[in-house]
Amino acid sequence: MDFNSLKDCVVLYVEDEKSVRDQTQMILKDFVKEVYLASNGEEGLKIALEKEVDIIVTDILMPGLNGIEMLKKLKNEHGRVIPVIITTAFTETEYLIDAITLKVDGFIMKPINVKDLISNIYNVMLPKMHTKEMQGCSFIVEGLAALIGGKKIEILKYIINNLDEEKVFNGSYQDIIDNIGVSKPTVVHMFQQLIKVGILEKVKNKVYRFRNTKLIGE
Numbered sequence: 553m554d555f556n557s558l559k560d561c562v563v564l565y566v567e568d569e570k571s572v573r574d575q576t577q578m579i580l581k582d583f584v585k586e587v588y589l590a591s592n593g594e595e596g597l598k599i600a601l602e603k604e605v606d607i608i609v610t611d612i613l614m615p616g617l618n619g620i621e622m623l624k625k626l627k628n629e630h631g632r633v634i635p636v637i638i639t640t641a642f643t644e645t646e647y648l649i650d651a652i653t654l655k656v657d658g659f660i661m662k663p664i665n666v667k668d669l670i671s672n673i674y675n676v677m678l679p680k681m682h683t684k685e686m687q688g689c690s691f692i693v694e695g696l697a698a699l700i701g702g703k704k705i706e707i708l709k710y711i712i713n714n715l716d717e718e719k720v721f722n723g724s725y726q727d728i729i730d731n732i733g734v735s736k737p738t739v740v741h742m743f744q745q746l747i748k749v750g751i752l753e754k755v756k757n758k759v760y761r762f763r764n765t766k767l768i769g770e
Contacts (some may be wrong), residue, residue, distance in 0.1 A: 555583055555670060555674060557674075558670075558673065558674060559583075560584055560585050561603070561673070561677055562586045562603070562605050563587045563588070563607055563609060563673065564599055564603070564605045564609060565580065565605070565608075566589075566595070566596035566608065566609070566610035566619060566622065567589075567610070567611045567639070568592055568612075569611075570591070571699070572664070574644075576664060576666070577589055577668070579620050580669075583670055583673075588603055589592060590604065591614070592618045593614055593617025593621055593622030593625075594622075596608070596617075597622050597626055597650060600622075601630060601633060604724075606632055607634065607635045607636070607637065607673060608634050608636045608637070609636075609639065609669070610623070611639050612640050616740055618629060619638060620648075620651060623636060623654050623656070624654065629689070635677065636658075636661060637658040637669070637673065638656050639659075639660045639661075639662050639669075640660070658668060658675070659678055664768060667712065685734075690705070703732060703734045705740045707732060708742075708746070710723070710732060711752075711762065715762050716726075717742075719760070719761050719762045720761050721759070722759070725739045725740065735738060741770040751763060
């Protein structure tokens with residue numbers, strides 16, 4: 553897992569126990585862009601409505617508004633759908649049906665294992681990060697189209713549209729030839745050019761990873 557991709561992620565962490573809240577925030581800050589803290593559901597709801605938050609990590613049992621009630625208000629009263637990971641103890645099982653109904657994205661058992669928490673955040677955020685990266689790539693591709701045009705830009709678009717979550721191209725020269733209608737020498741030469749300028753890197757024979765950071769920046 554490339555946890556560096558979480559560097560643009562903003563987390564809202566809702567936890568009533570101060571020592572747990574502070575310790576978890578200290579660790580999360582090493583992986584994500586920003587961590588907003590809340591000690592109960594009221595504070596968490598206020599932050600979620602006022603700030604741009606990518607994911608919520610919340611405890612269930614808290615004074616005042618609990619975690620489940622906070623999520624219900626956020627979704628049902630304010631129409632906000634934000635990915636959620638719930639931290640829960642074995643004694644809170646009666647709340648899990650409500651959590652499942654709310655379609656939360658993950659569960660972490662308490663006491664929190666930080667490695668599990670980071671991994672869960674990564675797994676929940678991966679589709680969004682991948683979409684954002686591809687949107688950034690598409691923007692650059694449109695700009696490149698004005699410069700190089702023709703079949704080469706179609707080859708580049710085809711590569712981008714057939715990347716997996718690890719940014720590895722799932723296709724072959726023949727796939728490109730069949731779908732775009734170009735010759736094999738044109739495809740081979742295009743791959744050579746993309747490798748030379750650092751856009752592609754060869755993983756193994758005829759398997760390539762797209763190094764999009766070369767296009768959209770760090």
